[in-house]
Amino acid sequence: MRPLLSWAGWRAVLARTYSPGPSAGYRGTSGAQGYVRNTPVGTCDLQGELDRFGGISVRLAQLDALDRLDAAAFQKGLQAAVQQWRSEGRTAVWLHIPILQSRFIAPAASLGFCFHHAESDSSVLTLWLGEGPSRLPGYASHQVGVAGAVFDESTRKILVVQDRNKLKNMWKFPGGLSEPGEDIGDTAVREVFEETGIKSEFRSLLSIRQQHTNPGAFGKSDMYIICRLKPYSFTINFCQHECLRCEWMDLNDLAKTENTTPITSRVARLLLYGYREGFDKIDLTVEELPAVHTGLFYKLYHKELPDNYKTMKGID
Ligand SMILES: NC(=O)C1=CN([C@@H]2O[C@H](COP(=O)(O)OP(=O)(O)OC[C@H]3O[C@@H](n4cnc5c(N)ncnc54)[C@H](O)[C@@H]3O)[C@@H](O)[C@H]2O)C=CC1
Numbered sequence: 001m002r003p004l005l006s007w008a009g010w011r012a013v014l015a016r017t018y019s020p021g022p023s024a025g026y027r028g029t030s031g032a033q034g035y036v037r038n039t040p041v042g043t044c045d046l047q048g049e050l051d052r053f054g055g056i057s058v059r060l061a062q063l064d065a066l067d068r069l070d071a072a073a074f075q076k077g078l079q080a081a082v083q084q085w086r087s088e089g090r091t092a093v094w095l096h097i098p099i100l101q102s103r104f105i106a107p108a109a110s111l112g113f114c115f116h117h118a119e120s121d122s123s124v125l126t127l128w129l130g131e132g133p134s135r136l137p138g139y140a141s142h143q144v145g146v147a148g149a150v151f152d153e154s155t156r157k158i159l160v161v162q163d164r165n166k167l168k169n170m171w172k173f174p175g176g177l178s179e180p181g182e183d184i185g186d187t188a189v190r191e192v193f194e195e196t197g198i199k200s201e202f203r204s205l206l207s208i209r210q211q212h213t214n215p216g217a218f219g220k221s222d223m224y225i226i227c228r229l230k231p232y233s234f235t236i237n238f239c240q241h242e243c244l245r246c247e248w249m250d251l252n253d254l255a256k257t258e259n260t261t262p263i264t265s266r267v268a269r270l271l272l273y274g275y276r277e278g279f280d281k282i283d284l285t286v287e288e289l290p291a292v293h294t295g296l297f298y299k300l301y302h303k304e305l306p307d308n309y310k311t312m313k314g315i316d
């Protein structure tokens with residue numbers, strides 16, 4: 001069996017990762033926005049990266065000797081490292097711990113580290129070293145749910161379901177939680193298909209509801225977005241796990257019924273208004289635009305802009 005790495009050995013490993021100051025051992029390059037891009041601090045097993053806010057990120061997964069390190073030795077080494085980083089004026093430490101190395105969580109917590117977030121295979125703990133209260137941003141604050149109001153203009157019918165798992169069986173639009181990296185419209189189309197068997201396409205965004213400490217949102221807030229969708233299949237084949245009933249209902253009936261939720265009722269009236277007066281009155285349409293510095297793209301939702309405003313060069 002290989003011997004555990006001693007405190008001194010661990011400290012030596014950490015020492016090799018130190019960046020003695022903002023200039024030595026750390027090569028900053030200017031990014032397109034004028035901020036500094038990260039460069040690994042040191043070259044050894046422990047990846048301590050300096051970020052543009054003066055914080056250090058330590059990824060334990062990148063430490064070769066990790067499986068030979070015991071929790072007490074880790075605590076001593078981390079304490080010494082934190083002291084060093086503090087003396088160098090670092091603002092914060094981000095400690096990434098793989099789930100199988102979770103024995104290092106308690107020692108880090110005893111030094112003042114707190115959970116920032118956890119994903120399926122790792123957790124991230126933080127320690128604020130800067131002046132005053134922590135300025136580190138929190139993790140995700142909301143879950144995002146999306147529903148599809150699938151409206152067939154030719155028959156004036158709207159697709160509604162009753163949820164199997166709710167105490168009250170009220171009519172609502174099919175929908176569910178957005179998956180990581182999924183566009184809002186794609187969530188609506190996917191959820192509608194999974195729950196009802198109806199195929200549809202995204203038309204617009206109609207409403208956003210924000211509710212805090214929503215039951216079922218794990219203590220987070222809930223953002224619930226309703227989209228207008230256009231159907232291109234009409235035969236219902238609903239999911240027996242999630243739905244009790246599913247039907248095409250006349251939009252007037254949905255707007256009038258009491259057997260629905262306030263948000264569904266309000267959106268039914270909004271749709272009725274759009275149907276009678278023009279959907280441009282109620283639609284937030286989407287356009288994909290390039291992000292300025294990252295090479296990425298994003299979706300922007302807003303009321304349709306008249307063409308002369310899209311192309312205008314200046315304001316008279
Ligand atoms: N006002 C309205 O009309 C309503 C709006 N919403 C919103 O819809 C969104 C969520 O939609 P949903 O249809 O609830 O999500 P969803 O369609 O993504 O998933 C619901 C299904 O997930 C499973 N599930 C959920 N929690 C579970 C648990 N703790 N254990 C085991 N299985 C579980 C169940 O099979 C359940 O039928 C939220 O944003 C919520 O606020 C939800 C209900 C009504």
Ligand SMILES: [Mg+2]
Pocket residue numbers: 174175176177191195242
């Ligand atoms: Mg659902």
